[in-house]
Structures are given as structure tokens and as C-alpha cells.
Amino acid sequence: MPTAPTVENADRSDDAEPTFRAAVPADVPSLVALVESAYRGEASRAGWTTEADLLAGQRTDADGVADVLARPDSVVLVAERAGELLACCHLERRPAAAYFGMFSVRPELQGGGLGRSVLARAELLARERWGLARMEMTVIEQRADLIAWYERRGYRRTGEYEPFPYGDERFGIPLRDDLRFERLVKTI
Template identity: 75%
Template sequence: MSETVAGPAARPAGEPVFRTATLADVPALVDLVESAYRGEASKAGWTTEADLLDGQRTDAEGVAEAVGHADGLVLLAERGGELLACCQLERRGDRAYFGMFSVRPGLQGGGIGRLVLAEAERLAGEEWGVGSMEMTVIEQRAELIAWYERRGFRRTGVYSPFPYGDERFGVPRRPDLRFEQLVKELGTA
């Protein structure tokens, strides 16, 4: 299956190759996550949080912790050796936590994210044997929540506070940020 990536130099794009991240991937992962969510580079894509938060989205220590987590992994999507997207998966009992989902801004909207999410669901369900996947999304990210809902996630109405005062997660631009938990039963559309 071939798709075309839109942009100034549209080019045919093959399916990405998936692999588990190693500690050697940490610097590239930090760059990818930051570019997808913060700063000017993030505004090229639709997943930016630049209107809600300043500062960093993650750091090398946090990414290295996710990469080395005993009950988890960071999944990479690459094409021709280029890092396109990533996500974190962590086993939590009968569920898998899905986080750190990032797609290079110029590739957002081109189907890479759907492929990464599908591979994460497959891995969690088939290889780990868990029944559902959960995540937290900033409640004010209505467009992003709607994207997840179209992929079978449901809003739970369970909220957790944003870590105000901990600049490792960014500097909020508004006082009402909080996370909402989303859940998807695996094996459903």
C-alpha cells in the first residue's frame, strides 16, 4: 500500500517500520516530542500545545525512564532510517497505558498516527494480552480528543490535575488545565 505525503515536495511513502526504542534513541525522541507539541515547529502540525503551554514537553531523563521501563516500551515508526513517530506503552495490570504519542509535524494528517496507534493496540492486545488501553489528554484539546473518539476511545469523565509548578511538564498559559482519562477496549473499532 502506498500513500502520498502532502507538502511542498510530495513523495510516495511506504509503510513505516516499527521497532522498540533503545537508550541511543533518547535524544532523537526528545526532539520529536518537543517538535510535535511545543514551540514554533509544533505549529506546523495540528497536535501543538503551544497555545496552552510554554516550556518543555519532556526531557531526556523522562524519555530514558520510559525507554527503560521494566513493564513498558517506546515504540518507534521509521522509514528509511528517519524517525517519523513514537508512542509509549506501559503495562498496568489488565490495561496498557498509551502516552508520549508524537508524529513529526509535517507528516501529521497523513496516516502515520493511525498506523502507530494500530500497532500499539495490536502489541498491547496480542502480545501483552491486555483488554484495554488508557491514556490521559488535556481536557482543553477538543480536536485531539475527537480524533481519539473516532478511533474507538471513550471519555471517562475521570480527571486528574495538571502538574502546575513542575516545569518539567511545561509552563501553563491558563489556570484551568486538567487531564481526562480516555479508554478503549481492545478488539473494538
């Protein structure tokens, strides 16, 4: 089975900066806890990325995260400090672009620049490791604040939409009936 690419960190000498690495199977429980804390339930309300008003239930589970880790041309990038998991994102190499998802920052650390660092590192990895010149993602259309954050970082709305997977509780329990995903893209 292919292994995830190693992720080098040029900032190792500065203890204040996070280190970055590719997640391994032993990280699955911590990754699930991080993703859940960033998006669902009352704990997520400590940050600004919560989906608690849109969705109940789970955001992901151990099987889903393990599946992402096992995919070829896929890496879960983690940011940590002193061995403590702070943030993560998933990158998947596709023919025309790197797909960016599962982006999570601990709620109490949101708004401090860590998310910008993770996103920049993900773009660098996609460009340098895979030779890709484009990133893409899907964001729940109703997340105007999050879409605006991505737009400030150079992503643009495409007007292309995908339906929300209603009826599949692996992705959460919708609290409204008008959810859908919008595709965002950026040349990197």
C-alpha cells in the first residue's frame, strides 16, 4: 500500500511556529476528535467555523478518516506544536487540481493565523510535490463567513454546486432543507 508523502517543515527551529507532517493511521482518533470539535456540537461554538446551526450529528468518523489516509495520491496534513495536534487538512491529487478538504483548526485557536498557515502549506505541497497549479474545494453555500475567508485568500466562487447528501448521516443531520455545496477554486 502506498505511503503518504513526507511533509518537510522549514520552521522547525522556531518553537512558536507549528510543525507540519503527514498524518499516519495512529493519528485517526485525534483527527476525528479535532474535526468534530471544529464543526459540530457546543464545543465548536468556541470558534467561528462551527456548522452547529446547520448540521447536527457527526462530521466524520474513524472509518472515513482511515479511508482518506489509505487513498493513493492523498495526504492529511497535520500542524502540531510540542506533539499536540492543532490543525489538519486533507489534500487529494486529482488530474487537474488538488482537492482541499477536512480543514480543521482547534476552536480556541481559530482567528489567530494558524488556518492561514495550514492553507498556505497545503498549497505549497500541491504545487511543489504534485506539480499542480490549481486547488479546489467545496463549501456549504450557507457558510458565507467561511467563503469570504477563502475569497480573501484568493479563492473564487465558481457558481458550480453539488447537492448535500441528505439521508446519509455519515455527513451529519441537516437542520435545514436548502443545503448545498459550492465549488471554490484558486490558481496556486
